Amino acid sequence: MKVQSVSADSQHHFSKVVQPSITLLAGLGVAGDAHAGVTVQHRSRVRQDPTQPNLRQVHLLAAELLEELRGRGFAVQPADLGENILTSGVKLLDLPRGTRLHLGSAAVIEVTGLRNPCAQIEHFQTGLLAAVLDKASDGQLIRKAGIMGVVLEGGEVHAGDRIRVELPPEPHQKLERV
Template identity: 30%
Template sequence: MKGRVKSISTSSKKGCKKKNTQIAVLKEDFGIVGDAHGGGERQVSLLAIESIEKMRKKGVDVTSGDFAENITTSGMDLMSLKLGSHLKIGKSALLEITHIGKVCHDRCEIFRQVGDCVMPREGIFAKVLKGGVIKPRDRMEVVKQWKSHTL
Protein backbone atom coordinates (compact mmCIF):
# COMPACT_ATOMS: atom_id res chain seq x y z
CA MET A 1 0.00 0.00 0.00
CA LYS A 2 1.34 3.41 -0.97
CA GLY A 3 0.46 7.04 -0.43
CA ARG A 4 2.00 10.46 0.05
CA VAL A 5 2.67 12.98 2.79
CA LYS A 6 0.13 15.77 2.25
CA SER A 7 1.45 18.03 5.02
CA ILE A 8 3.49 18.05 8.23
CA SER A 9 2.43 19.92 11.36
CA THR A 10 4.20 20.55 14.67
CA SER A 11 3.81 22.56 17.86
CA SER A 12 6.42 23.50 20.44
CA LYS A 13 3.88 23.28 23.31
CA LYS A 14 1.14 20.78 24.09
CA GLY A 15 -2.34 22.21 23.82
CA CYS A 16 -1.35 24.70 21.12
CA LYS A 17 -2.53 24.59 17.53
CA LYS A 18 -0.01 22.88 15.28
CA LYS A 19 1.57 24.83 12.43
CA ASN A 20 2.37 23.42 9.02
CA THR A 21 6.04 23.09 8.12
CA GLN A 22 7.81 22.30 4.85
CA ILE A 23 10.40 19.97 6.38
CA ALA A 24 10.70 17.87 9.52
CA VAL A 25 13.36 15.68 11.08
CA LEU A 26 12.18 12.36 12.50
CA LYS A 27 14.45 11.22 15.32
CA GLU A 28 14.69 7.55 16.24
CA ASP A 29 12.71 6.65 19.37
CA PHE A 30 11.52 10.25 19.81
CA GLY A 31 9.34 11.61 17.01
CA ILE A 32 9.55 14.93 15.20
CA VAL A 33 12.37 17.15 16.45
CA GLY A 34 10.83 20.31 17.93
CA ASP A 35 7.35 18.83 18.44
CA ALA A 36 6.01 18.81 22.00
CA HIS A 37 4.45 15.35 21.62
CA GLY A 38 7.71 13.45 21.07
CA GLY A 39 8.63 10.43 23.18
CA GLY A 40 6.60 7.51 24.46
CA GLU A 41 4.65 5.12 22.25
CA ARG A 42 2.67 7.81 20.40
CA GLN A 43 5.62 9.79 19.03
CA VAL A 44 4.05 10.70 15.69
CA SER A 45 0.36 11.04 14.81
CA LEU A 46 -1.07 10.51 11.33
CA LEU A 47 -4.46 11.32 9.83
CA ALA A 48 -5.63 10.96 6.23
CA ILE A 49 -6.75 14.04 4.30
CA GLU A 50 -9.74 11.90 3.35
CA SER A 51 -10.75 11.88 7.04
CA ILE A 52 -10.40 15.66 7.22
CA GLU A 53 -12.59 15.95 4.12
CA LYS A 54 -15.34 13.99 5.94
CA MET A 55 -15.44 16.75 8.53
CA ARG A 56 -15.47 19.43 5.82
CA LYS A 57 -18.58 17.76 4.37
CA LYS A 58 -20.21 18.28 7.78
CA GLY A 59 -19.60 21.99 7.38
CA VAL A 60 -16.52 22.26 9.58
CA ASP A 61 -13.80 24.63 8.34
CA VAL A 62 -10.74 22.45 9.01
CA THR A 63 -7.44 21.82 7.32
CA SER A 64 -4.27 19.79 7.82
CA GLY A 65 -2.98 20.01 11.39
CA ASP A 66 -6.31 21.10 12.91
CA PHE A 67 -6.75 17.67 14.52
CA ALA A 68 -3.26 17.93 16.06
CA GLU A 69 -1.91 15.31 13.67
CA ASN A 70 1.77 15.53 12.77
CA ILE A 71 1.48 13.97 9.33
CA THR A 72 -1.52 14.36 7.06
CA THR A 73 -1.49 11.60 4.45
CA SER A 74 -3.05 11.26 1.02
CA GLY A 75 -4.05 8.12 -0.87
CA MET A 76 -3.30 5.61 1.90
CA ASP A 77 -6.00 3.76 3.85
CA LEU A 78 -4.58 4.29 7.34
CA MET A 79 -7.50 2.47 8.95
CA SER A 80 -6.50 -0.78 7.24
CA LEU A 81 -3.07 -0.76 8.91
CA LYS A 82 -2.54 -3.10 11.84
CA LEU A 83 -0.53 -2.58 15.01
CA GLY A 84 3.11 -3.38 14.35
CA SER A 85 2.97 -2.45 10.66
CA HIS A 86 5.99 -0.56 9.35
CA LEU A 87 5.66 2.56 7.22
CA LYS A 88 8.56 3.97 5.20
CA ILE A 89 8.39 7.72 4.56
CA GLY A 90 10.65 9.55 2.15
CA LYS A 91 14.11 8.17 1.53
CA SER A 92 14.87 6.63 4.91
CA ALA A 93 12.40 7.26 7.75
CA LEU A 94 10.69 4.19 9.19
CA LEU A 95 7.71 4.20 11.58
CA GLU A 96 5.98 1.39 13.47
CA ILE A 97 2.23 1.69 14.12
CA THR A 98 1.67 1.57 17.91
CA HIS A 99 -1.92 2.81 18.38
CA ILE A 100 -5.02 3.00 16.23
CA GLY A 101 -7.38 5.71 17.37
CA LYS A 102 -7.30 7.28 20.82
CA VAL A 103 -9.46 8.13 23.77
CA CYS A 104 -10.54 11.76 23.66
CA HIS A 105 -10.57 12.71 27.37
CA ASP A 106 -11.17 16.40 26.81
CA ARG A 107 -13.52 17.02 23.89
CA CYS A 108 -11.75 19.24 21.37
CA GLU A 109 -13.15 22.44 19.93
CA ILE A 110 -14.16 20.62 16.75
CA PHE A 111 -16.19 18.09 18.75
CA ARG A 112 -17.87 20.90 20.67
CA GLN A 113 -18.84 22.60 17.40
CA VAL A 114 -20.31 19.63 15.53
CA GLY A 115 -20.52 16.74 18.00
CA ASP A 116 -17.93 14.68 16.17
CA CYS A 117 -14.17 14.40 15.66
CA VAL A 118 -12.39 11.93 13.38
CA MET A 119 -9.03 11.79 15.17
CA PRO A 120 -10.12 9.45 18.02
CA ARG A 121 -11.31 6.77 15.58
CA GLU A 122 -9.33 7.40 12.38
CA GLY A 123 -6.02 8.80 13.59
CA ILE A 124 -3.08 6.45 14.06
CA PHE A 125 0.08 6.77 16.11
CA ALA A 126 3.59 5.51 15.53
CA LYS A 127 7.07 5.39 16.97
CA VAL A 128 10.16 6.17 14.93
CA LEU A 129 12.31 3.11 14.24
CA LYS A 130 14.69 4.92 11.89
CA GLY A 131 15.04 8.67 11.61
CA GLY A 132 15.17 10.81 8.53
CA VAL A 133 14.09 14.04 6.92
CA ILE A 134 10.52 14.19 5.60
CA LYS A 135 8.61 16.79 3.61
CA PRO A 136 5.23 17.22 1.93
CA ARG A 137 4.80 15.11 -1.23
CA ASP A 138 7.20 12.42 0.06
CA ARG A 139 6.18 8.89 -0.80
CA MET A 140 4.87 6.61 1.92
CA GLU A 141 4.83 2.84 1.70
CA VAL A 142 3.82 0.01 4.00
CA VAL A 143 6.89 -2.24 4.10
CA LYS A 144 5.60 -4.66 6.74
CA GLN A 145 1.94 -5.40 7.46
CA TRP A 146 0.92 -7.42 10.51
CA LYS A 147 -2.02 -9.78 10.26
CA SER A 148 -3.73 -8.96 13.57
CA HIS A 149 -4.28 -6.09 16.00
CA THR A 150 -2.13 -7.75 18.68
CA LEU A 151 1.63 -7.75 18.85
Protein backbone atom coordinates in the same frame (compact mmCIF):
# COMPACT_ATOMS: atom_id res chain seq x y z
CA MET B 1 0.41 7.15 -1.42
CA LYS B 2 2.08 10.29 -0.25
CA VAL B 3 2.62 12.86 2.50
CA GLN B 4 0.21 15.79 2.09
CA SER B 5 1.67 17.98 4.84
CA VAL B 6 3.86 17.83 7.93
CA SER B 7 3.49 19.73 11.18
CA ALA B 8 4.90 20.13 14.66
CA ASP B 9 4.56 22.35 17.72
CA SER B 10 6.94 22.71 20.63
CA GLN B 11 4.01 23.50 22.95
CA HIS B 12 1.15 21.25 24.06
CA HIS B 13 -1.51 22.87 21.88
CA PHE B 14 -4.35 20.92 20.31
CA SER B 15 -3.44 22.02 16.79
CA LYS B 16 0.06 22.03 15.35
CA VAL B 17 1.80 24.32 12.86
CA VAL B 18 2.36 23.25 9.23
CA GLN B 19 6.09 23.11 8.45
CA PRO B 20 8.06 22.83 5.19
CA SER B 21 9.60 19.64 6.63
CA ILE B 22 9.97 17.75 9.89
CA THR B 23 12.85 15.67 11.18
CA LEU B 24 12.00 12.28 12.64
CA LEU B 25 14.38 11.09 15.35
CA ALA B 26 14.71 7.34 15.96
CA GLY B 27 13.17 6.33 19.28
CA LEU B 28 11.96 9.86 20.03
CA GLY B 29 9.53 11.25 17.47
CA VAL B 30 9.41 14.61 15.71
CA ALA B 31 12.31 16.94 16.51
CA GLY B 32 11.04 20.00 18.36
CA ASP B 33 7.54 18.61 18.91
CA ALA B 34 6.01 18.61 22.40
CA HIS B 35 5.15 14.90 22.08
CA ALA B 36 8.68 13.71 21.27
CA GLY B 37 10.36 11.53 23.87
CA VAL B 38 11.18 8.00 24.95
CA THR B 39 8.48 8.08 27.64
CA VAL B 40 4.91 9.40 27.33
CA GLN B 41 4.57 13.11 26.65
CA HIS B 42 0.78 13.46 26.35
CA ARG B 43 -0.17 15.25 29.56
CA SER B 44 -3.03 12.89 30.48
CA ARG B 45 -0.69 9.90 30.15
CA VAL B 46 2.09 11.60 32.12
CA ARG B 47 -0.35 12.12 35.02
CA GLN B 48 -1.20 8.40 34.99
CA ASP B 49 2.38 7.10 34.82
CA PRO B 50 5.26 9.20 33.46
CA THR B 51 7.46 6.11 33.00
CA GLN B 52 5.26 4.53 30.29
CA PRO B 53 6.96 4.06 26.92
CA ASN B 54 5.91 6.64 24.35
CA LEU B 55 3.90 4.70 21.77
CA ARG B 56 2.48 8.02 20.50
CA GLN B 57 5.63 9.68 19.12
CA VAL B 58 4.06 10.49 15.74
CA HIS B 59 0.40 11.13 14.88
CA LEU B 60 -0.67 10.35 11.31
CA LEU B 61 -4.01 11.41 9.87
CA ALA B 62 -5.64 10.73 6.51
CA ALA B 63 -6.38 13.76 4.32
CA GLU B 64 -9.52 11.87 3.30
CA LEU B 65 -10.87 12.36 6.85
CA LEU B 66 -10.42 16.12 6.56
CA GLU B 67 -12.32 16.02 3.26
CA GLU B 68 -15.11 14.02 4.89
CA LEU B 69 -15.30 16.45 7.81
CA ARG B 70 -15.36 19.50 5.53
CA GLY B 71 -18.21 17.83 3.62
CA ARG B 72 -20.09 17.65 6.91
CA GLY B 73 -19.62 21.37 7.55
CA PHE B 74 -16.52 21.42 9.74
CA ALA B 75 -13.77 23.96 9.07
CA VAL B 76 -10.64 21.80 9.29
CA GLN B 77 -7.27 22.30 7.64
CA PRO B 78 -3.93 20.43 7.79
CA ALA B 79 -2.46 20.46 11.35
CA ASP B 80 -5.79 21.51 12.95
CA LEU B 81 -6.36 18.07 14.50
CA GLY B 82 -2.82 17.86 15.88
CA GLU B 83 -1.35 15.45 13.36
CA ASN B 84 2.36 15.42 12.53
CA ILE B 85 1.86 13.80 9.14
CA LEU B 86 -1.16 14.17 6.90
CA THR B 87 -1.30 11.32 4.36
CA SER B 88 -3.24 10.69 1.19
CA GLY B 89 -4.00 7.39 -0.45
CA VAL B 90 -3.18 5.25 2.61
CA LYS B 91 -6.04 3.54 4.45
CA LEU B 92 -4.44 4.21 7.83
CA LEU B 93 -7.23 2.72 9.94
CA ASP B 94 -6.99 -0.59 8.06
CA LEU B 95 -3.29 -1.10 8.76
CA PRO B 96 -2.32 -3.80 11.26
CA ARG B 97 -0.20 -3.07 14.31
CA GLY B 98 3.48 -3.28 13.48
CA THR B 99 3.09 -1.96 9.92
CA ARG B 100 6.14 0.02 8.86
CA LEU B 101 5.65 3.21 6.91
CA HIS B 102 8.66 4.28 4.85
CA LEU B 103 8.55 8.04 4.26
CA GLY B 104 10.85 9.94 1.96
CA SER B 105 14.37 8.61 1.52
CA ALA B 106 15.12 7.32 5.01
CA ALA B 107 12.43 7.67 7.69
CA VAL B 108 10.53 4.64 9.00
CA ILE B 109 7.59 4.74 11.42
CA GLU B 110 6.14 1.63 13.05
CA VAL B 111 2.38 1.82 13.64
CA THR B 112 1.48 1.24 17.30
CA GLY B 113 -2.26 1.89 17.40
CA LEU B 114 -5.21 4.22 17.04
CA ARG B 115 -5.41 7.76 18.31
CA ASN B 116 -8.10 8.00 20.93
CA PRO B 117 -9.77 11.39 20.40
CA CYS B 118 -10.22 13.34 23.62
CA ALA B 119 -12.46 16.18 24.78
CA GLN B 120 -10.03 18.75 23.33
CA ILE B 121 -11.37 17.91 19.86
CA GLU B 122 -14.86 18.94 21.00
CA HIS B 123 -13.48 22.22 22.39
CA PHE B 124 -11.87 22.85 19.00
CA GLN B 125 -15.22 22.58 17.18
CA THR B 126 -18.55 21.54 18.63
CA GLY B 127 -19.71 18.19 17.24
CA LEU B 128 -16.26 17.19 16.00
CA LEU B 129 -15.77 14.45 18.61
CA ALA B 130 -18.90 12.65 17.46
CA ALA B 131 -17.85 13.15 13.83
CA VAL B 132 -14.54 11.29 14.33
CA LEU B 133 -16.23 8.39 16.12
CA ASP B 134 -18.47 5.83 14.47
CA LYS B 135 -20.03 2.44 15.21
CA ALA B 136 -19.38 -0.75 13.27
CA SER B 137 -22.26 -3.08 12.43
CA ASP B 138 -21.27 -5.22 15.43
CA GLY B 139 -21.48 -2.19 17.75
CA GLN B 140 -17.72 -1.74 18.10
CA LEU B 141 -16.49 1.84 18.37
CA ILE B 142 -14.55 3.07 15.33
CA ARG B 143 -11.96 5.76 16.06
CA LYS B 144 -11.29 7.74 12.87
CA ALA B 145 -8.93 10.39 14.32
CA GLY B 146 -5.76 8.80 12.95
CA ILE B 147 -3.06 6.44 14.05
CA MET B 148 0.03 6.67 16.21
CA GLY B 149 3.51 5.34 15.70
CA VAL B 150 7.11 5.27 16.87
CA VAL B 151 10.14 6.27 14.83
CA LEU B 152 12.38 3.34 13.91
CA GLU B 153 14.62 5.20 11.45
CA GLY B 154 15.07 8.94 11.49
CA GLY B 155 15.09 11.30 8.54
CA GLU B 156 13.59 14.37 6.93
CA VAL B 157 9.96 14.21 5.79
CA HIS B 158 8.42 16.76 3.40
CA ALA B 159 5.02 17.31 1.82
CA GLY B 160 4.96 15.35 -1.43
CA ASP B 161 7.20 12.53 -0.15
CA ARG B 162 6.13 9.04 -1.15
CA ILE B 163 4.93 6.55 1.46
CA ARG B 164 5.69 2.87 1.13
CA VAL B 165 3.70 0.47 3.32
CA GLU B 166 5.44 -2.65 4.68
CA LEU B 167 3.01 -5.03 6.37
CA PRO B 168 4.19 -7.15 9.32
CA PRO B 169 4.20 -10.95 9.16
CA GLU B 170 0.83 -12.63 9.58
CA PRO B 171 -1.25 -13.11 11.60
CA HIS B 172 -1.98 -9.39 11.58
CA GLN B 173 -3.05 -7.70 14.79
CA LYS B 174 -5.90 -5.20 14.62
CA LEU B 175 -5.16 -1.65 15.76
CA GLU B 176 -6.31 -0.78 19.26
CA ARG B 177 -6.19 2.62 20.95
CA VAL B 178 -2.87 3.64 22.43
